[in-house]
Amino acid sequence: MVYTLEYKTPKSLLNKGMGFLSGYSHSLNPYTGCSFGCSYCYVRQMPVSVFRQQPWGTWVDVKQNAADVFRKELYRAKSKGPVTIFMSSSTDPYQPAEAKEGITRSLLEVMASNPPDFLLVQTRSPLVKRDIDLLLQLGDRVRVSMTVETDLEDIRKHFTPGTPSIEARLRTLKLLREAGVPVQATIAPVLPSSEAFPAKLLPIVDRVCIDDYFMGDGSGGKRTRSLGIISKYQAIGLEEWYHPQAYRKVYERMIQVFPAKNVWISQKGFEP
Numbered sequence: 001m002v003y004t005l006e007y008k009t010p011k012s013l014l015n016k017g018m019g020f021l022s023g024y025s026h027s028l029n030p031y032t033g034c035s036f037g038c039s040y041c042y043v044r045q046m047p048v049s050v051f052r053q054q055p056w057g058t059w060v061d062v063k064q065n066a067a068d069v070f071r072k073e074l075y076r077a078k079s080k081g082p083v084t085i086f087m088s089s090s091t092d093p094y095q096p097a098e099a100k101e102g103i104t105r106s107l108l109e110v111m112a113s114n115p116p117d118f119l120l121v122q123t124r125s126p127l128v129k130r131d132i133d134l135l136l137q138l139g140d141r142v143r144v145s146m147t148v149e150t151d152l153e154d155i156r157k158h159f160t161p162g163t164p165s166i167e168a169r170l171r172t173l174k175l176l177r178e179a180g181v182p183v184q185a186t187i188a189p190v191l192p193s194s195e196a197f198p199a200k201l202l203p204i205v206d207r208v209c210i211d212d213y214f215m216g217d218g219s220g221g222k223r224t225r226s227l228g229i230i231s232k233y234q235a236i237g238l239e240e241w242y243h244p245q246a247y248r249k250v251y252e253r254m255i256q257v258f259p260a261k262n263v264w265i266s267q268k269g270f271e272p
């Protein structure tokens with residue numbers, strides 16, 4: 001997606017973990033805005049997007065000098081108690097701008113030298129593989145949670161045309177796991193998928209997390225409803241997938257193949 005880039009100098013990077021992220025002490029966003037611009041992104045309905053004069057997905061603010069600010073914050077936070085970090089809640093830390101800007105990498109460098117108790121990296125981008133060296137330094141204090149909402153490339157293109165292919169994400173998960181980085185496949189939000197989905201994931205991950213708009217958009221599905229996302233389902237005649245029980249279909253399929261204890265639902269699947 002074409003987007004404009006601006007450079008901002010933040011006063012702080014760490015936010016308190018609240019609501020859906022109450023299992024974390026903090027959330028961390030290396031960027032404001034996200035050029036992946038997913039149609040269903042709940043951040044579209046949040047103040048950061050609503051009060052901006054540009055459409056979501058067309059702008060990205062780079063948090064320059066983030067590592068210097070973060071280094072001090074992390075040190076302070078660790079002196080007060082356990083620090084568990086969710087990166088990121090309202091941007092993708094490995095969106096295209098990261099390839100050149102390296103803000104996420106600079107934050108990982110800080111964490112590699114002063115590790116938090118736990119870090120969850122939430123992304124849908126194969127660029128995360130660039131940082132395997134740093135992720136390995138965090139050992140079992142890190143988990144990379146790769147969004148794979150569907151196994152069907154046509155569905156991916158319909159809902160999120162500006163994002164990396166499913167194939168590239170699965171390849172990246174495989175690579176990370178083989179390198180020894182803890183990973184999970186995150187089917188969130190649940191999009192229409194095929195019966196073959198579990199078999200595609202089985203050789204690649206041990207752990208799966210399933211979430212949907214109704215449990216996971218932070219507002220019981222209201223934010224997503226106000227985006228009018230149902231029209232995307234109607235356009236392809238798959239409205240039955242826009243339903244609070246649709247996730248069950250995916251869950252039932254997954255536990256045919258994975259041990260049930262390795263298939264997590266919503267918030268629990270993201271927790272440290």
Ligand code: SF4
Binds near residue numbers: 035
């Ligand atoms: S990658 Fe995440 S933050 Fe970015 S637009 Fe998509 S859902 Fe929103």
